[in-house]
Amino acid sequence: MPMVWDKYKASLLEEKSKLEKELSLIARKNPEHPGEWEVKAPDMNPMVSDQSELADMFEELEIQTGLEVQLEERLKHVTGALKRIEENSYGKCSVCGKNIEEKRLDANPFAETCIKHMEAYI
Ligand SMILES: [Zn+2]
Incomplete structure (x- = not known):
């Protein structure tokens, strides 16, 4: 492996742990699909009957889902690059x-x- 890749590997590993940390705040690892994440549903309070409060919860879920997709996509690129370093095709x-x-x-x-x-x- 060319020496110069070491610095990229270091920043990729740093990025990977940062992304996993961010993801773990809004999502959890999918037990059936290793490497996949699924967004945590916000705490749905069945006692809530207020329509606007319900709408807020769904809006929050939508925002989190969008963010989760972005983070997961980025994480896939990062782990893909790390794999290419290992496989010498980076x-x-x-x-x-x-x-x-x-x-x-x-x-x-x-x-x-x-x-x-x-x-x-x-
Ligand atoms: Zn080209």
Whole structure:
């Protein structure tokens, strides 16, 4: 493994634990699908009959679900990049197969494409 990847690995691991921490606040690990998360439902109080309060709860659930999807998506990119480091395929563009520019990886350590192909993906 080229030495330069060590710094990306370190920031990827840092990002991974940060994302998992954020996810654990709003979601829990899906026991049936390892690596998948599901959003925690807010505490639904069956005694609540106030329509606006119910609407607030559903709105909160919707916001949390949106956030959870974003975080989980990002976490998948991070773990994917860590896997590519292990498999020695890190730093290659998934479109053209060329080495990804270092400045691109500096800005986004889990980039999967070179600068030329970045619009195609992340
Ligand atoms: Zn490319």
